[in-house]
Structures are given as structure tokens and as C-alpha cells.
Amino acid sequence: MSYANLYERSLNDPEGFWSEVAADISWDTLWDEVVDLSKPNFPRWFAGAKLNTCFNALDRHVAAGRAEQTALIYDSPVTETVHEISYREMLDQTARFAGGLRALGVEKGDRVVIYMPAVPEAVIAMLACARLGAIHSVVFGGFAADELAKRIDDAQAKLVVSASCGIEGKKIIPYKPLLDEAIVLSKQKPKYCVILQRPQVGANLQSGRDVTWDDAMGDAVDCVPVDASHPLYILYTSGTTGQPKGVVRDNAGHAVVLKWTMENLYGVKPGEVFWAASDIGWQVGHSYITYGPMIHGATALMYEGKPVGTPDAGAFWRVVSQHNVRTLFTAPTAIRAIRREDPDAALIQEYDLSNLRALFLAGERTDPETLNWATRHLKIPVVDHWWQTETGWPIAGNPIGIEELLVKPGSTALPMPGWRVRCVDENSNDVPAGKTGDIIIEEPMAPGALLTLWNADQRFVDSYFSQHPGHYASGDNGYIDEDGYVFILNRSDDVINVAGHRLSTGLMEEVVATHPQVAECAVVGVADAVKGQMPVGLLVLKSGCYPDPKTLEAEVVALVRAKVGPVASFKHALMVKRLPKTRSGKILRKTIRQIADGSDWTMPATIEDASALDEVERVLGAVMTTS
Incomplete structure (x- = not known):
């Protein structure tokens, strides 16, 4: 059947x-x-x-x-x-x-x-x-x-x-x-x-x-x-x-x-x-x-x-090989962390993954760049x-x-x-x-x-x-396409209103992630006195990438302008060492948005690394005060 x-x-x-x-x-x-x-x-x-x-x-x-x-x-x-x-x-x-x-x-x-x-x-x-x-x-x-x-x-x-x-x-x-x-x-x-x-x-x-x-x-x-x-x-x-x-x-x-x-x-x-x-x-x-x-x-x-650091970005592949794992299920953020540390997938080549039939991803949206990277290097179905x-x-x-x-x-x-x-x-x-x-x-x-x-x-x-x-x-x-396929872009409260236009931050993240030096990113809408909200991007770069911040920002802004359109009013793409996440790998977009807006916020109970918010607060503060 x-x-x-x-x-x-x-x-x-x-x-x-x-x-x-x-x-x-x-x-x-x-x-x-x-x-x-x-x-x-x-x-x-x-x-x-x-x-x-x-x-x-x-x-x-x-x-x-x-x-x-x-x-x-x-x-x-x-x-x-x-x-x-x-x-x-x-x-x-x-x-x-x-x-x-x-x-x-x-x-x-x-x-x-x-x-x-x-x-x-x-x-x-x-x-x-x-x-x-x-x-x-x-x-x-x-x-x-x-x-x-x-x-x-x-x-x-x-x-x-x-x-x-x-x-x-x-x-x-x-x-x-x-x-x-x-x-x-x-x-x-x-x-x-x-x-x-x-x-x-x-x-x-x-x-x-x-x-x-x-x-x-x-x-x-x-x-x-x-x-x-x-x-x-x-x-x-x-x-x-x-x-x-x-x-x-x-x-x-x-x-x-x-x-x-x-x-x-x-x-x-x-x-x-x-x-x-x-x-x-x-x-x-x-x-x-x-x-x-x-x-x-x-x-x-x-x-x-962890996917990286215990001891390296090959940790998952060692486990898969050693225990003959048939199917692996993890969060997209884990694969992005591995990709960031090992962008050419050199560590994958060190292990016999012939028994691995499929990689399933869930927990947050899988951007196409991450899915395509895993598919290309693992040579198996990667299922979001x-x-x-x-x-x-x-x-x-x-x-x-x-x-x-x-x-x-x-x-x-x-x-x-x-x-x-x-x-x-x-x-x-x-x-x-x-x-x-x-x-x-x-x-x-x-x-x-x-x-x-x-x-x-x-x-x-x-x-x-x-x-x-x-x-x-x-x-x-x-949205659901003509074939009945379901596309999840973001949480409903992550849809932003820019000068009357409802725009998906998930779609913008998808575009930003196509930049060859970007390992992962988050786009949030921050309050703007004129347009209601404006998108701001936070970028984590692949290991070994050290671009000029202004040049990178201009390239990412141009990408969003070309793929989403000028209506997005995307003007800020800021580099951070890591994104604030829960222990399950979800990016704390709401907290980032509250920090950018200067609103009161509390430390989320589920946060993995509280110091990541300190960096976000510092980076956003420098930009928001001059915007």
C-alpha cells in the first residue's frame, strides 16, 4: 500500500x-x-x-x-x-x-x-x-x-x-x-x-x-x-x-x-x-x-x-560507527555545530557509516543549507x-x-x-x-x-x-504547497510586521544561511518607531572564517534584499561567537528580541550557556543605540 x-x-x-x-x-x-x-x-x-x-x-x-x-x-x-x-x-x-x-x-x-x-x-x-x-x-x-x-x-x-x-x-x-x-x-x-x-x-x-x-x-x-x-x-x-x-x-x-x-x-x-x-x-x-x-x-x-567538544566534531560519527546505529535523530542545531567545526566533513571520512540508513532532524526548523550539507556528505536520506x-x-x-x-x-x-x-x-x-x-x-x-x-x-x-x-x-x-508538503517557517509570534508587511524571519534565516561563511544564524524583529518592526540578524561563522564585519554585513544584506526583497528592510547582520539556546538546541529568539527592544527580560531556565546572552546584549546594544 x-x-x-x-x-x-x-x-x-x-x-x-x-x-x-x-x-x-x-x-x-x-x-x-x-x-x-x-x-x-x-x-x-x-x-x-x-x-x-x-x-x-x-x-x-x-x-x-x-x-x-x-x-x-x-x-x-x-x-x-x-x-x-x-x-x-x-x-x-x-x-x-x-x-x-x-x-x-x-x-x-x-x-x-x-x-x-x-x-x-x-x-x-x-x-x-x-x-x-x-x-x-x-x-x-x-x-x-x-x-x-x-x-x-x-x-x-x-x-x-x-x-x-x-x-x-x-x-x-x-x-x-x-x-x-x-x-x-x-x-x-x-x-x-x-x-x-x-x-x-x-x-x-x-x-x-x-x-x-x-x-x-x-x-x-x-x-x-x-x-x-x-x-x-x-x-x-x-x-x-x-x-x-x-x-x-x-x-x-x-x-x-x-x-x-x-x-x-x-x-x-x-x-x-x-x-x-x-x-x-x-x-x-x-x-x-x-x-x-x-x-x-x-x-x-x-x-x-555533546556533538562537538567530546572530544571533537566527529563524536556523533564515532558513536554511529561503533554501535552500528541504523537511524540517527538529532536537532538541526547539532548538525550546524558539527558543520561549523568541520565544514568540509573531513571527520565523517574517518568512520564507517555504512549501516546508517537515515538522519532525522527536528526540534526547530532545518534550514536547507544544513539539510543539503548533511545529505551531500552522509549520502543518505536526511529527513526534516x-x-x-x-x-x-x-x-x-x-x-x-x-x-x-x-x-x-x-x-x-x-x-x-x-x-x-x-x-x-x-x-x-x-x-x-x-x-x-x-x-x-x-x-x-x-x-x-x-x-x-x-x-x-x-x-x-x-x-x-x-x-x-x-x-x-x-x-x-x-505554508502547504500544491503537493500537500508542509513547510514550517517559524513560531507565529516570530512573524514580524515591517511597515504593514507580514514577513517571516524563518525565510530570512534561510537566505542568510546560504552565505558560504555562515554556520548558523537567527533573525528577530525589533521595535522601530517608523516601520513598527525591523529585522536584525545574528551570525555565527564557520570555523576558520575571519571576514571584515562590515563587508560580511553588506554581503548578507544584499542576499536578503535579492531573495526576499527591499520590503524586508534588512540592514543589520552582526557576528557573534554563539547563539543563545536552550539545552535542547532551540534558539532563544524571544529573549534576543526583548534585549534588542530594551525590554525587561529574565534569564530563561532552560538556557544552555548564559554567557551567550551577555555577548548578544553587548553586540545589539552597540548597534541599537546608533540606529
Whole structure:
């Protein structure tokens, strides 16, 4: 069956389509109906069914003969460690840790905050919660104490699992002082904290509350069946009000769609190695380190390192070669960092990448220059695909496991099953093919999408379904071409208004990135008394490039003028050593814009390197005061 026919069936016969897909999951009780649509905005997939996600990720594979297959590869260049854990070992450790959690009072429905670095114990803790029917909430390791406290409070966490430290490149970050401060700040006081003592830094334990990982291990316990829509986890995203939004994921829809994507979208068969170069604190790490590969019976890979600097820009290719990675999934910013340090891809030639079938990119928009560079040097399909924390899995992509679709640089290809994607104006009217607008999704949301926001049903409706009634507002701006290909340009609030013209900063970034000396860039709109807003570009150059700043600026301005037009009023292209980003690789465009406008701004909790904002403030300040 062609992908087009399969997609159409998912829309015209969702009950039949998803029933067949769900047959690949082990159920304790089958569903009464495939989807319950009785409550608007709140579809419930596989209503009436019962299952356990941990059973689907571990127990069934051990029973089916995969006990000695590697479930998880842990590759940590920062600790010079490589460790493989079989499905049998993973099941034993998970069942015993679940028993330990139960002995500490954790039962079905209780919330457990996991504040861990990229170590196997973090995955074991997540699966142990799922085994009990407890609800985990992973907070990115090293997050600021006040942000951690907000999440402990909102989730009403009964217990916290953490580690003595994390390692970011060459920096050791003690976690325990941050956790202790967070508990002081929080109103909710977790009864217990389980602490993994790492050899790099030991943690001081509080008597009566803190338990070491080893001491927390208990007797193995069986899986607890839960309802299809029972929450598997809460994953917090930053809210515009300062109160984080807790995205709630179900068990049933989540398991069904992740199993489907592994082979059909990513082209990975059971037993093969899939590497999502992310962190479990982010959505990608939940879906495609902890859950997707193991539900599928594949081998997941967890990497404690960086794309460059651990030790060099060949780090990813070493991992791919050493572990026979079949599909690599990372953020465009990682490939841009590698390209910046190794523009001629000399380090790629040092490794045997013959087993690598595809590179998937997501997390932010992939500019065509980055996609073309990777395609040229890796000589494999490079797939830009689009999804969000809220959706839990890709909305649009290139399903290479079914058929390899034409790649259009700048596009995330076609919608995945169950997603009815539209491009509309502010009145929810469809816009012509190729014209930019708001990208929205017709209800009901596909299986695996968020159920709601934790303890905030009305906020959920207001945030996602009030702008375009009957549709999920993605918050992204872009267009759909005549072939149905989806092009995501930027967040809707990154569309700027220059003298009455609505212009996409994403399109300008795409043009700026074509300059042969530019490794990556960001374009933001800043306030202008005459034209409303004016675009300003920040440029990071490729390694070994040292142009005259004024000459470079003139060349980049000329590029934008030629490709976008004089209407863009693009006049400033400023060099910086690095762009301020979140730890997941997203450029902090809003903060850059606030700095340029002279507005009040706060240090984002998710920032990777705070010193990058100091440079941006200095560079923008020099220009804005003379403009």
C-alpha cells in the first residue's frame, strides 16, 4: 500500500486503521471503542482498554526471546564509559526499582519527579514508575532550583529520584544542592528522595528523607494494568504566564503510535539500533530514548556528551560507527555545530557509516543549507520532520519505512496518519497553496497527543483550541504547497510586521544561511518607531572564517534584499561567537528580541550557556543605540 492510500485510510476509517495498528501492542483488556469523542477537545483513544507500558517495553520482549538482546546502550564520552544492558537486565533492574518505590509508598496514580542526568538509571526510573502505574515527571537535570520547585509543587510529587551530579561537557554540575534548595522553596515536601551517587561528586544525604539508589532497590514486582487514558507522565513546558504547563500523556495511544513510527517512519526494525541524540528531560528523550525503541523491541542508545567538544566534531560519527546505529535523530542545531567545526566533513571520512540508513532532524526548523550539507556528505536520506511536546510524536515527516518520498529542502514532507493539517488565515479560512498562514490541526487529535494540561483543563482549551474553534492551534507559521508538503517557517509570534508587511524571519534565516561563511544564524524583529518592526540578524561563522564585519554585513544584506526583497528592510547582520539556546538546541529568539527592544527580560531556565546572552546584549546594544 502506498503511503498516500495508508494516510487516507487513517482519516476515512480511523477505527479500522488504528485497530489494526494497535494489534502490535499487548493488552490486558481490549477497548470498547477505538475513540470516545463524547467530550469536545478531549478525545479518549482505546476507551475501556487496560495495559501496562512497561510490560510492552520489557516483559513481553523477554518472554518472546529477546532477553539477551541489548535494550539500551549507554555511551558516555564525558566519563569514558560504554555499557550495554540487555532486556533481561533492564527488566530485572526495573522490576526491583519499582519494588523499592512501592516500599517507599509509591502506588498507582502517585507522582514521581525524576531529576537526572543522561544515565541508564533515569530510564529505569521512568519504566519503574510506568510499571506501578505511577506518573513520572522528568525535569531536565541541572534545572534551576526555583523551576524545579514549581514542578514539584504543581505535580504534588510524593518522591524525587535524582543523582549527585550531572556532567555538561567538561563541567561537573552538583544536583543535590539544587534539589535541596528546591524542596526548601516548594510547598509540597516529597517524603523521600532517591539519590544515585556518582563517583565524580558525592551528595550529602539528609537522614530520614534521602535514600541511595542501591539501598532503594527492592523485591521485583509485577506490572499494574492501567486504563488506556491513565496518565503515563507529565512533561512540563514553559508557560507564558510563568506557571509551567504540564503536558499529560496517556498510556494506550502513546504506546500504539510510538510502535508504529519506529519501523514505518524511522525505518528501524526490531533488534536494530536507534539513536535519539537528545535528553530524557525533553519530549524526544521520552518518546525515542525510553519508550519508542523498547516498545518496538529495538535497541535504544543514550549518549552523555555533546556533538562537538567530546572530544571533537566527529563524536556523533564515532558513536554511529561503533554501535552500528541504523537511524540517527538529532536537532538541526547539532548538525550546524558539527558543520561549523568541520565544514568540509573531513571527520565523517574517518568512520564507517555504512549501516546508517537515515538522519532525522527536528526540534526547530532545518534550514536547507544544513539539510543539503548533511545529505551531500552522509549520502543518505536526511529527513526534516515536525512535531511538538504536545503531540508526542511527529505530525509530518517522510515515512521511509513505507516509501521514501521526494525530499523538498525546507519542508517537513507530508502529514502522518491521523493528523489533518491545514494552513489558514486569522479567520480559519484555508489560504492558497504556497501562501503563509497559521498551521492548525483539525480535531480530533491523533492518538498519542496530550490528554490535557495537568490540573488545568480550561487552560488546555484556552491555550490550544480557542483561537481556531474545532482545531488545535500549533502556534507555528508556514505554508502547504500544491503537493500537500508542509513547510514550517517559524513560531507565529516570530512573524514580524515591517511597515504593514507580514514577513517571516524563518525565510530570512534561510537566505542568510546560504552565505558560504555562515554556520548558523537567527533573525528577530525589533521595535522601530517608523516601520513598527525591523529585522536584525545574528551570525555565527564557520570555523576558520575571519571576514571584515562590515563587508560580511553588506554581503548578507544584499542576499536578503535579492531573495526576499527591499520590503524586508534588512540592514543589520552582526557576528557573534554563539547563539543563545536552550539545552535542547532551540534558539532563544524571544529573549534576543526583548534585549534588542530594551525590554525587561529574565534569564530563561532552560538556557544552555548564559554567557551567550551577555555577548548578544553587548553586540545589539552597540548597534541599537546608533540606529
